[in-house]
Amino acid sequence: MLLEGKTVLVTGGSSGIGAAAAVEAARQGADVAINYVGNQAGADAVVAQIEALGRRALAVRGDVAKRETAIAFVEAAVAAFDRVDVFVSNAGICPFHAFLDMPADTFERTMQVNLHGAFYMVQAAANQMVAQGDGGAIVAVSSISALVGGEFQTHYTPTKAGIHSLMQSAAIALGRHGIRCNSVLPGTILTEINRDDLADGEKRERMAARVPLGRLGEPEDLAGPIVFLASDMARYVTGAALLVDGGAFVNLQ
Numbered sequence: 001m002l003l004e005g006k007t008v009l010v011t012g013g014s015s016g017i018g019a020a021a022a023v024e025a026a027r028q029g030a031d032v033a034i035n036y037v038g039n040q041a042g043a044d045a046v047v048a049q050i051e052a053l054g055r056r057a058l059a060v061r062g063d064v065a066k067r068e069t070a071i072a073f074v075e076a077a078v079a080a081f082d083r084v085d086v087f088v089s090n091a092g093i094c095p096f097h098a099f100l101d102m103p104a105d106t107f108e109r110t111m112q113v114n115l116h117g118a119f120y121m122v123q124a125a126a127n128q129m130v131a132q133g134d135g136g137a138i139v140a141v142s143s144i145s146a147l148v149g150g151e152f153q154t155h156y157t158p159t160k161a162g163i164h165s166l167m168q169s170a171a172i173a174l175g176r177h178g179i180r181c182n183s184v185l186p187g188t189i190l191t192e193i194n195r196d197d198l199a200d201g202e203k204r205e206r207m208a209a210r211v212p213l214g215r216l217g218e219p220e221d222l223a224g225p226i227v228f229l230a231s232d233m234a235r236y237v238t239g240a241a242l243l244v245d246g247g248a249f250v251n252l253q
């Protein structure tokens with residue numbers, strides 16, 4: 001098991017990629033704390049899945065856009081499990097909207113949840129890891145959208161580029177403490193975040209046709225790469241970004 005005896009924290013862990021990562025971490029031997037914001041049923045289901053795997057689980061409610069949520073999440077996890085070994089910064093939103101009439105509050109909320117939230121969470125987790133004194137691993141869920149644009153994502157893609165960049169700079173700032181920082185860059189993964197956008201079957205098929213592996217992603221496709229980067233198998237990997245997109249990015253023509 002890749003995460004035997006570790007404590008893993010995941011933001012936005014009540015659905016999608018975060019839920020898949022949380023459950024896989026438990027399958028790999030970790031106790032897991034998830035942050036969630038509104039989906040109580042989803043959080044309860046993830047806790048139940050983790051416990052069914054014989055591991056301890058904790059769900060802590062909070063809006064990642066607020067700095068105090070980060071501090072409270074890490075404190076609650078330490079109170080329950082004594083330490084933080086792995087932190088997965090995953091929570092995010094993507095309210096698709098055209099650029100020219102983007103409401104300021106849509107732009108600002110997307111920045112606050114996706115980028116400010118990741119910064120505060122990673123900072124709080126890193127301070128706990130530094131205090132423990134024996135290193136750790138941080139994995140942030142960025143996106144293929146850190147590298148390419150989207151017409152209705154002008155507020156969103158900069159947050160994903162920012163998260164990718166945050167991991168690079170944090171890798172430098174935290175390397176001396178033995179804390180590794182990496183990001184995963186998912187392609188299009190079928191989750192709640194894009195359920196409406198991909199409800200149009202024609203668009204979904206067009207997107208899938210661009211993927212060399214021939215299908216859109218599932219949340220579980222991210223679980224292995226996240227666990228790998230979190231584990232000692234990746235002990236000399238830091239500041240890296242791992243595309244998990246079925247080959248979509250390289251498929252120019």
Ligand SMILES: NC(=O)C1=CN([C@@H]2O[C@H](COP(=O)(O)OP(=O)(O)OC[C@H]3O[C@@H](n4cnc5c(N)ncnc54)[C@H](O)[C@@H]3O)[C@@H](O)[C@H]2O)C=CC1
Pocket residue numbers: 011012013014015016017018035036037038039062063064065090091092093094113141142143144145185186187188189190191192193194219
């Ligand atoms: N689905 C996709 O195609 C891709 C998703 N991503 C990223 O993956 C991450 C997870 O998204 P998915 O699993 O796809 O969708 P999702 O909607 O299932 O998951 C997002 C999670 O973040 C949580 N969340 C949203 N706002 C929050 C807040 N203020 N505080 C705490 N939690 C909050 C949601 O409750 C949800 O559990 C996001 O950061 C997203 O940007 C990146 C690339 C592609």
Ligand SMILES: C[C@H](O)[C@@H]1OC(=O)[C@H](O)[C@@H]1O
Pocket residue numbers: 094142143144145150160186187188189193194197
């Ligand atoms: C939510 C979108 O479908 C998804 O988010 C990303 O980051 C991907 O690039 C897709 O556009």
